[in-house]
Amino acid sequence: MDRHQGGETIAITIKTLPKEELFTSGHTACGGCGSPIVVRAAMKILGENTVTYFPACCLLVFGGTYPHNAFKVPYLHVLFENSAVCAAGIKHALNKQGKEDVNVVAFAGDGGTGDIGFQALSGAAERNEDILYICYDNEAYMNTGIQRSGSTPFGAWTTTTPAGTKIGGKELFKKDLPKIMMAHNVPYVATASVGHPADMIRKIEKAKNMKGFRYLQIFAPCPTGWRMDTSKTVEVAKKAVNSGMWTLFEMEDGVVTLNVKPKMEPVDDYLKMQGRFRHLTDEQIKIIQGWAYKKNEMDLKFVEAFSEDKKE
Amino acid sequence: MYEVRFHGRGGQGAVMAAQALASAAFQEGNYAVAFPYFGAERRGAPVMAFTRVDKDKIFSKTLIYEPDYIVVLDDKLCGLVDVSDGLKDSGMAIINSAEKPEDIKLGKAVKCATVDATTVALETLGQPITNSAILGAFAKATGLVSIDSVVEGIMDIFGNRIGERLATKNANAAKAAYEVTQVGTCQGGFECEKADKWLPGYDELPLGLATRPMETPEGLVGPGSFVDNKTGSWKTFAPIYDPDKCIMCRMCWFYCPDGAIKEVGEGDAKTLEFHHEYCKGCGICANECPKDAIKMER
Amino acid sequence: MVKRVVTGNYAAAFAAMLAKVDVIAAYPITPQTFIVEHLSEFVNDGLLDSAFMRCESEHSAMSACVAASATGVRTYTATASQGLALMHEVLFIAGSAHLPVVMPVVNRTVAGPIGIWAEHNDTMPQRDCGWMQVYVEDNQEVMDMTIQAFKIAEDKRVLLPIMVCLDAFILSHTVEPVDFPEQDKVDKFLPPYRPDHAVLDPKDPMIIGSFSPPEYIQEVRYQTDETMRNALEVVEEVNAEWAKEFGRDYGGLIEEYKTDGADAILITLGTVTSTARDIVDEYRAAGKKVGLVKLRFFRPYPTEAIRKVASKCKAIGVYDRAVSFSAGGPSWIEARNALYGYTIPVINVLAGLGGRDVTEPDIRLMFDKVLEAAEKGEAENEIVWIGTRGVKP
CATH class of the missing domain: 3.40.50.920 (Rossmann fold)
Known part of the structure; x- marks a missing residue:
């Protein structure tokens, strides 16, 4: 049974993105922050007929500190770990009032999504709640001051994985949250990156026009937490994809498509741009390179296994 | 007892400066406390930190409203925040500025010390982080702590946070600033454009703070009201745009996290407008421009 | 007038149906589970036209109710014991944002040691969350107070959530005769919930739950305190109206x-x-x-x-x-x-x-x-x- 009805897609491009800002200037994100790039674009695509939800995260604070707010659309925050179910509650309430056409979107960071927020996220996905969930992945708890999350990559310095004399950064690997979400068999799961805007816009628009549970995880660097120059946010995001540190793919009704074939450039360039990897030993860099190769290999097999021609 | 209020921006290390001053005063046998204005400010937003020093144990746990000294880590804050608010007439302002004390304009004419801490920091640290250099100026201008104690305070506080090597560089920044600090008197009578806060009584506040867009005497509140918050003063570097090189690909417009770039005009006359009142100077636009049409300049 | 011999749980569920709740979000827990089951039956048999979210935890169930209530509809959930403890942090949001969620709580001991029988150590620790609490004595009162709870909670002078507290097993699983109020009389007593203070609607945008500095939160606390005090009077009024319409006077407070x-x-x-x-x-x-x-x-x-x-x-x-x-x-x-x-x-x-x-x-x-x-x-x-x-x- 189809779990959603695909809507008509009118392809939006950078040139045709609406000029109106539903997420206004004057917000207080750090200079060069990646998440406002995601949010600005997403709000332009979703439009004013949208209700937004935010957990306790950087975006909650920089997007609005009472009595001021950057969002021109309805805005709700309840708590940290319940974004998906709050968005679902909003959607059901709108439907009960005959407002079925309103988009409901939750924006959340990687910790609020894949760690503390995962139970509510998984539950909402399993129930195929009719919401769009956008995770901006900056690979740590940035709001509380750069602590490691399940999404923090191997070797990265954070304030809870310091570059000590005995242990240098995080000893564990990044949680593969997109695939976990794909395993929920929801209508749409995709990864995106601020470094690949056309792909990101297309995916947000596609997700907007679908029904049922839609999950986007968008790579959004944090210059403050990654200890890098504020001008390099987009450049480093491109390098993440090119080196295989982040894969751009999507699953629509069980069919997986690889959107950008990784060039598998050496990870060194990517790592060297960021202060959070400054302490890495050659051995650690080798481990990360190995992880990237292995991830790429597994991703390609995964895409092959769930490709269109394998669909019965 | 003397009380010091630091004015800085998120990421400039005002809190570490306040702590290092406390540590320096402690080295000289005093009791000292340092604390932030507990906020959630991001990088670049105006922040405050405080230091209290006395011979005996300090019990007060309040913020400092009538400081003896104010320390300003970024002179652009003087136009945004009433930095001399409550400053005692007998007090002193220590300001990071390339100008002479006599050219500084504050709310009141008081003793004033200036130091070009940004240049000192760029020369000694390679970064425009002025929290250590300004402490050298504090030592020189007030004489309340010796520069040797300031160095010890920096080694203690900065050393624990960023390691001995970088702490030593910061100590050197303080020493360099100590040598070039000028002391005089600033001009008074400056009225900063201070926006009054909207502070209605409980019965006029929306129930549970569920708020619609509203025009109040103190400005917009509610959805979309952040447009009143001009974040442009945060920047150290500003984009300089060359329309002749621009091919209107709009990548900078798309990437700008602050929505500070607007498209104006029609047809062939289309061009981009940079709204410096919002631009935080991150430089993504210049970094991503395929035609080198944007340069970042201090 | 229909009298039926039912459990407290059935009365609690039936009252939600009479109140025509828009969104129900719930999670099973002994001894409240039958409430969720009965509501599921009502919905699946087409007797109750509610969105029913079968959540993956009580934390999510309460979160869903809070979000749905903030979107402007009548919401209901039920829980007990550990479930209420798990909801704890969400309860504060309903109280401070003035969201009149109605929730029967089947009072059950909170572990440890784990047990399933009646104790009030689940609801008592929730006294400072901004929720009203009414403790009931028999199954008729479960029914009557669950309906009254909506009226009290949704009163413009109050706008606070409310728990209807009934003892585990002693009421939840005990049958006794209960007079079932007629739907048209309940409709007259309890008009539809049409809030203005908290409604997420793109045609009339509003921010709810904004990050707030100390300049505002103390006033929000006072608002909750004042509306809680207003409820003292509203409880008496609603009790009097109920007594007049349905013939049962509980004395109010x-x-x-x-x-x-x-x-x-x-x-x-x-x-x-x-x-x-x-x-x-x-x-x-x-x-x-x-x-x-x-x-x-x-x-x-x-x-x-x-x-x-x-x-x-x-x-x-x-x-x-x-x-x-x-x-x-x-x-x-x-x-x-x-x-x-x-x-x-x-x-x-x-x-x-x-x-x-x-x-x-x-x-x-x-x-x-x-x-x-x-x-x-x-x-x-x-x-x-x-x-x-x-x-x-």
Whole structure:
């Protein structure tokens, strides 16, 4: 049974993105922050007929500190770990009032999504709640001051994985949250990156026009937490994809498509741009390179296994 | 007892400066406390930190409203925040500025010390982080702590946070600033454009703070009201745009996290407008421009 | 008028149907599970047109109710014990954002050790969340108060969430005859929820739950405090209207039973009230001057009503089915606070913790202790543990 009805897609491009800002200037994100790039674009695509939800995260604070707010659309925050179910509650309430056409979107960071927020996220996905969930992945708890999350990559310095004399950064690997979400068999799961805007816009628009549970995880660097120059946010995001540190793919009704074939450039360039990897030993860099190769290999097999021609 | 209020921006290390001053005063046998204005400010937003020093144990746990000294880590804050608010007439302002004390304009004419801490920091640290250099100026201008104690305070506080090597560089920044600090008197009578806060009584506040867009005497509140918050003063570097090189690909417009770039005009006359009142100077636009049409300049 | 023999859980579920709730979000937990099951049956049989979110936890169930209520619809959930504890942080949001969620709580002991029987240590710790709490005595009151709860909670002077607290098994799983109010009469009593203060609607954008600096939060606390105090009056009004329309008067904030001429009054809450009525009758017949006050609302706390009671007797005992360790039972602590300046003895009687049955001898002992205090003008022990092995009551 189809779990959603695909809507008509009118392809939006950078040139045709609406000029109106539903997420206004004057917000207080750090200079060069990646998440406002995601949010600005997403709000332009979703439009004013949208209700937004935010957990306790950087975006909650920089997007609005009472009595001021950057969002021109309805805005709700309840708590940290319940974004998906709050968005679902909003959607059901709108439907009960005959407002079925309103988009409901939750924006959340990687910790609020894949760690503390995962139970509510998984539950909402399993129930195929009719919401769009956008995770901006900056690979740590940035709001509380750069602590490691399940999404923090191997070797990265954070304030809870310091570059000590005995242990240098995080000893564990990044949680593969997109695939976990794909395993929920929801209508749409995709990864995106601020470094690949056309792909990101297309995916947000596609997700907007679908029904049922839609999950986007968008790579959004944090210059403050990654200890890098504020001008390099987009450049480093491109390098993440090119080196295989982040894969751009999507699953629509069980069919997986690889959107950008990784060039598998050496990870060194990517790592060297960021202060959070400054302490890495050659051995650690080798481990990360190995992880990237292995991830790429597994991703390609995964895409092959769930490709269109394998669909019965 | 003397009380010091630091004015800085998120990421400039005002809190570490306040702590290092406390540590320096402690080295000289005093009791000292340092604390932030507990906020959630991001990088670049105006922040405050405080230091209290006395011979005996300090019990007060309040913020400092009538400081003896104010320390300003970024002179652009003087136009945004009433930095001399409550400053005692007998007090002193220590300001990071390339100008002479006599050219500084504050709310009141008081003793004033200036130091070009940004240049000192760029020369000694390679970064425009002025929290250590300004402490050298504090030592020189007030004489309340010796520069040797300031160095010890920096080694203690900065050393624990960023390691001995970088702490030593910061100590050197303080020493360099100590040598070039000028002391005089600033001009008074400056009225900063201070926006009054909207502070209605409980019965006029929306129930549970569920708020619609509203025009109040103190400005917009509610959805979309952040447009009143001009974040442009945060920047150290500003984009300089060359329309002749621009091919209107709009990548900078798309990437700008602050929505500070607007498209104006029609047809062939289309061009981009940079709204410096919002631009935080991150430089993504210049970094991503395929035609080198944007340069970042201090 | 239809009378049926049903459980407290059935009454709680049926009341939600009569209230025509828009969004239900729930998670099963003993002994509340039947409420969720009955509502599922109503929805699947087409009797109830509600969105029913079968959530993956109580935390999510309460979150969904809060979000749906903030979107402007009538919401309902039910829980017990650990489920309520898991909801704890979400409860504050409903209270501070003025979202009138209605929630029956089947009072069950909170672990450890894990148990499933009646104790009030689940709801009592929630007293400062900005929720109203009403404790009920029988299944009719479960039905009636669940409907009244919507009316009180949604009153423009209140706009606060409310728990309807019913004792595990003693009500939840016990059948007794209940008069089922007619739908048209309930419709007249309870008009649809049409809020203005909190509605997420793209045609009228609003921010709810914004990150707020200290300049604002203290005023929000005062708003909750004021509306909670407003509820004191609204509870009485709604009770009077219910009595007029449906013929059952619960007394509002408290109910007094044979307090006139009583020297010793016991303040109870929950089902112990019911058994205590029999003991009052028995003691009165024997010439012992005892009376009973059923504390119905714990939040808002009926300070004035309790003072009036105290001014006409010689001693008060307060029954608690929960304890604040080293400090006595929560209901007693509140009563003593209300009675500051009064010189009569006010003692605490604790019994039935962990679901232990509170027997007639237990209740006689409670009255005896209060009578003794009334006679002597003082009490040997202020806090009396009844029926605890190794502890002299």
